[in-house]
Every structure is written in C-alpha cells, then in structure tokens.
Amino acid sequence: MSALSKDAKVAVIGAGAMGAGIAQVAALAGHPVKLHDNRPGAAAQAIDGIDRQLGRLVEKGKLDAAARGAIAARLQPVESIEALADSALVIEAIVENLEIKRSLLQQLETLCGENCILASNTSSLSITSLAAGLKRPQRVAGMHFFNPAPLMALVEVVSGLATDPAVAASLYATSVAWGKKPVHTRSTPGFIVNRVARPFYAESLRLLQEGAADCATLDALMRDAGGFRMGAFELTDLIGHDVNYAVTCSVFAAYYGDFRFQPSLIQKELVDAGRLGRKSGHGFYDYAEGAERPQPASLSSAASIAPCVLEGDLGVAQPLVQRLKDAGIEITQRAGSGLLRVGDAVLALSDGRLASQRAREDGLRNLVLIDLALGYSKASRLGISASADTSPEALDQVVALLAKAGITTSRLSDTPGLAVLRTVAMLANEGADAVLHGVGSAGDIDLAMRAGVNYPQGPLAWAEQIGIGNLLRVLDNLNAAYGEDRYRPSLLLRRLHAERRTFHD
Incomplete structure (x- = not known):
C-alpha cells in the first residue's frame, strides 16, 4: 500500500507539544491538516506557536517566507470533532489513558469513512487493546513519534493483533514521505525503543547504588568512552524522573515482574522527594542558579612508562594498541591470550568478571581491566578497575600509559563488566x-x-x-x-x- 497522497486530509487530535509537532510535520509534507483539542482555543494557540517556529526557521535561512505562508495555510484549527469526518488519517495524541483513548477511537469510527486510518501516538499502551471493541479494528495502528516530532526522525509503526498489514504499510510509506525513518514493530510493552532502552538507565542506576562511581563519573564514561550524547543521570534529569520511572514501572508490570526491567529504588526516592530533574530544579544534579556541576573523578600519574609487551591481541580494543604506538610507546608483540603488560601491570579488556576473580582464576598479578569504548582510537576517557592485589605503582603505570595516548582514566570499584x-x-x-x-x-531495532x-x-x-x-x-x-x-x-x-x-x- 502506498503513502497517502498529499491532498489527503490529515487530522491530529491533541494540541499539546506532541500533537502540534505531528501537525507541523504533516503540513510541512504538503497535507491539509486539521488540529483539534477539547480545550477551547488550544488548537488555534498551537497553530500560532507552529507559525512562530516556522518564522524562526525563516530568520535562520532554513525556510523561505513563501513556504512558511503555504504551510500555515494548510493548518486549520477545529473546535468540533465532527469536523474531522472527511479525514483520510486521524492521529490521536491525547492523554496516555487506555479507556479515554479507546472511547475516542470508538467515536471516530462512527464519524470517519471506512477507509480512514485511525492511528494512535501512544508510547506504551497496547494497540490491540485500543482497537478492541471496534467494528473494524483492522484499520487501527500505532504511529509513535518521538519528541520533538519535527526534529526526531523515528516513527514506530505499531501493529496490533487485528491491524491490516496494508494499513501498517501505508503508515510506513507515509512516514517515509514525511521525511521520517519508520520501523515496523508489534504491539508489545514498550514497543522497540522503550523496551530496549531500559538497560541504559538501569545499569548506571545499579552501579550508583553499588557505589561503583558517582553520577558525574558514570555519565562522563558513557559520553567520552561509550559515545552516547548523554549519560543516564543527565538524560533522566532531562526527561523527568516521574516520566522515566513511570515508563520503567509500566514495562516491568507489563512483563509480569521480569527482573530485567526492575525499577530502581534510587529513582523512586527522587520521585518521592519531588526531585524530578531539570523541570523541578533538582534531580541527580542541582540546576539552581549558581550551582556547580560536579566533575568526574579522574586519575593522574607522573610515572615513567616502561616498554610494553602485547600478548596476542586485545580483541575489540585492539585499536588502542595502534594509538599507543602513534603516541611513541614501544610495544613488543608475542603470542598470548589478549594482555598488554606495562612495567609490573597487566592490562586487559573486561570480560564481565570481577578483576580480583579474573586475577585469581587466570594467575595474573597487578591486573587492571579497561572498559569498552565505541572507538578506542578516539575515546577521551576510559573506565578502569583493578584487582585487590594491584599495587599503586602498577596502577600508576597504566594511568600514565593511557595518559600518554591522550586518554583520561576514571577508576570504578571492582565491579563486573565496568560501565x-x-x-x-x-x-x-x-x-x-x-x-x-x-x-x-535486527535492522529495525538498530535503526530505532x-x-x-x-x-x-x-x-x-x-x-x-x-x-x-x-x-x-x-x-x-x-x-x-x-x-x-x-x-x-x-x-x-x-x-x-x-x-x-x-x-x-
């Protein structure tokens, strides 16, 4: 099934930030768009806001004035839901409540033509449940945009148990025509993103709970070594802990208490205290005017660097060897199991064991483990941990070695798998x-x-x-x-x- 034609009328219900963003995307793609909200005047106010945003794009030279006028002309606020009857696609972006959304869809089914696609922007509710009770549940699907909709590329096209594959295909093609990157997914708790992303928050929260490192250090490692734009504590402060914690609880409950999705007591405490992040002025970090941002813990060493011996290769961390060589470090190669020896220290990529456990099991003294990095040739920081018998002198050797290559080290307690x-x-x-x-x-999950x-x-x-x-x-x-x-x-x-x-x- 092909994308909706540009003259097909699109209706968006809900004039909040998400609904207004979706309306802007559809109008920008050339569709006549009707925006409805049950709050009097909210739709007109949202369209005024869209026009101001378009005006800023004109000022920046990213949109010409004529295009701005044409887009604005395609946006129409409507006060009556009956005015949406001639729509080819209706996207609801109202409150995240199953019964309220289901009631709205039932109302739309009686108003709109039988070929009209009814889409929900829900981020967590079952499309199968939303469509249950409708006479034609096959025309209901999810069209989950990400906030802010005009900027974020992803759209999750969600199929419920009854969704017609042709309907999902049309929404997918329409999303492409709107300049988005859609993925197909089934209606399961969290869909793709809200399910797969849970460990990003959960593992940092557990490391913090275990005292492996502080928030600033863990965030820095996720950014500077992992290549993520933000660490888990920065990101949850931005999202809002009430929102992030609620999603985690919802996914945890939906999977019948699967401990892979277990919520964090630390985050619950923040929610209970009203420390919701940026919007409340305090979360993991303090956002009050003049508050100082804590800095990540970093090691330093003035130790002289001994020649290194590489035994085997370091696997995914092998580019680190070339980086050390480029920094003038002398490295001799010999057969082995993936160890880099510098002075009395033994350096290895973590394999998920505790450093002290691995040192005992593999017969290694002064073992220092390094964390994963997105790109060892570019990473500016690496997490390390050390076995209990690692001497301060051996640890200094590793810190000095990595510093020679321009890598700052942050030490974590001896924790399995590091950060x-x-x-x-x-x-x-x-x-x-x-x-x-x-x-x-697999391709859609990676893209999502x-x-x-x-x-x-x-x-x-x-x-x-x-x-x-x-x-x-x-x-x-x-x-x-x-x-x-x-x-x-x-x-x-x-x-x-x-x-x-x-x-x-």
Whole structure:
C-alpha cells in the first residue's frame, strides 16, 4: 500500500507539544491538516506557536517566507470533532489513558469513512487493546513519534493483533514521505525503543547504588568512552524522573515482574522527594542558579612508562594498541591470550568478571581491566578497575600509559563488566530478545535506537563488532557474579553463537 497522497486530509487530535509537532510535520509534507483539542482555543494557540517556529526557521535561512505562508495555510484549527469526518488519517495524541483513548477511537469510527486510518501516538499502551471493541479494528495502528516530532526522525509503526498489514504499510510509506525513518514493530510493552532502552538507565542506576562511581563519573564514561550524547543521570534529569520511572514501572508490570526491567529504588526516592530533574530544579544534579556541576573523578600519574609487551591481541580494543604506538610507546608483540603488560601491570579488556576473580582464576598479578569504548582510537576517557592485589605503582603505570595516548582514566570499584561494557551488553541482550520474540527485525531495532534515542551505534551492530561469543561470555559472567535472572543471556545469542551466525546473516 502506498503513502497517502498529499491532498489527503490529515487530522491530529491533541494540541499539546506532541500533537502540534505531528501537525507541523504533516503540513510541512504538503497535507491539509486539521488540529483539534477539547480545550477551547488550544488548537488555534498551537497553530500560532507552529507559525512562530516556522518564522524562526525563516530568520535562520532554513525556510523561505513563501513556504512558511503555504504551510500555515494548510493548518486549520477545529473546535468540533465532527469536523474531522472527511479525514483520510486521524492521529490521536491525547492523554496516555487506555479507556479515554479507546472511547475516542470508538467515536471516530462512527464519524470517519471506512477507509480512514485511525492511528494512535501512544508510547506504551497496547494497540490491540485500543482497537478492541471496534467494528473494524483492522484499520487501527500505532504511529509513535518521538519528541520533538519535527526534529526526531523515528516513527514506530505499531501493529496490533487485528491491524491490516496494508494499513501498517501505508503508515510506513507515509512516514517515509514525511521525511521520517519508520520501523515496523508489534504491539508489545514498550514497543522497540522503550523496551530496549531500559538497560541504559538501569545499569548506571545499579552501579550508583553499588557505589561503583558517582553520577558525574558514570555519565562522563558513557559520553567520552561509550559515545552516547548523554549519560543516564543527565538524560533522566532531562526527561523527568516521574516520566522515566513511570515508563520503567509500566514495562516491568507489563512483563509480569521480569527482573530485567526492575525499577530502581534510587529513582523512586527522587520521585518521592519531588526531585524530578531539570523541570523541578533538582534531580541527580542541582540546576539552581549558581550551582556547580560536579566533575568526574579522574586519575593522574607522573610515572615513567616502561616498554610494553602485547600478548596476542586485545580483541575489540585492539585499536588502542595502534594509538599507543602513534603516541611513541614501544610495544613488543608475542603470542598470548589478549594482555598488554606495562612495567609490573597487566592490562586487559573486561570480560564481565570481577578483576580480583579474573586475577585469581587466570594467575595474573597487578591486573587492571579497561572498559569498552565505541572507538578506542578516539575515546577521551576510559573506565578502569583493578584487582585487590594491584599495587599503586602498577596502577600508576597504566594511568600514565593511557595518559600518554591522550586518554583520561576514571577508576570504578571492582565491579563486573565496568560501565560501558555491561550497559552495551544488556542493550544488545534486550535487542536480541526483541528479535527472538518477533517485536522487530535486527535492522529495525538498530535503526530505532539510533534514530529514536540517538545511540551512537545500534546495539545489535555493536554486539557483532564485539563478537557474539565475547558478548555471550560477558553476560554469562555477569549472570554468575550476580546470580540474578536479570542478566540471563538471550536464547537468540546462544543460538547465533552455536550456529556461528550474526544478526544479519
């Protein structure tokens, strides 16, 4: 089924930030758009706001005045829902309440023609439940935009149990025509993004709870090593803890208490205290005028650097070796199991075991583990941990070595998987389960996480870069360390490893 023609009338119900944004996107794409809200005057006020935004684009030279006028002319506020009867597509963006949305859809079914597509912008409610009770539930689907809709590229096209595949295909094609990056997904709790993203917040919250490092340090590692735009504490402060915590609780409940989605007591305490983040002036960070932002903990060393010996290769961290060589570090190569020796220290990429456990099991003294990085040739900071017997002198050697290559080090307590590695492993694990359960394809899941929440790389592509076997080993070691169902590896990872395949084979 092809995209809606540009002369097809689009209606948006709900004139809040999301509804207004969707109306702007549809009008910009050339459709006549009717905007309705049950608050008198709200639709007209929202359209005035859209026009002001378009005016700012004209001032910046990103839109000409004639185009602004044409877009504004296509936007029409309507006070009566009956005025939407001739629409080809109606997108509701009202309060996130199942019964209220379902009642609205039932009303629209009696008003609109039988070929009109009824779409919900819900971020968490079941499309199957929303369509239940309608005479033609096959024409109901999800069209989940991300805020702000004019800027964010992703649209999750959500199919309920009764959704006609042709309807989903039309919404997908229409989203493409509107300049978006759509993905297909089934109506399961959290769809793709709100499900797969849970570990990004959960692992940092657990590390904070365990005292592995402070907020500023963990956020810096996610940015400077992981390549994420924001760390979990910065991001939840921006989203609002009431919103983020509620989504986590909703997904946790919808999956019958699966501990993979367990909410954090630390975040609950913030919500209970009214510390909701930026909008309340305080969350994990203080946003009061004049408040100083805490700085990440960083190590420094004036130790002289001994020549290094590389035993085998460092796997995904191998580009670090070339970076050290480019910095003038002498490195001798010999066979081995993936260790870099500098002075008395032994440096290795974490495999999910505690440093002290790995030192004992592998017979290594002065072991220092490094965290995962998106790109070791560019990362400006790395997380490290050390075994209990690592001497201060050996640790200084590692800090000085990495500093020579322009890398700042932040030390975490001896914790399994450090920060970036365990987070990426859990994101990939959740993505793998989503593929296994038919929620979306591997390609769509990676696209959704890049376009919907600005991840630097899709988690499944990242898993392939790390190596499916290596990722599985990290998860098995996390599972063994904690003894919790939370860290159980996805069956799909085990299957792919056994069959020597990747997600895209």
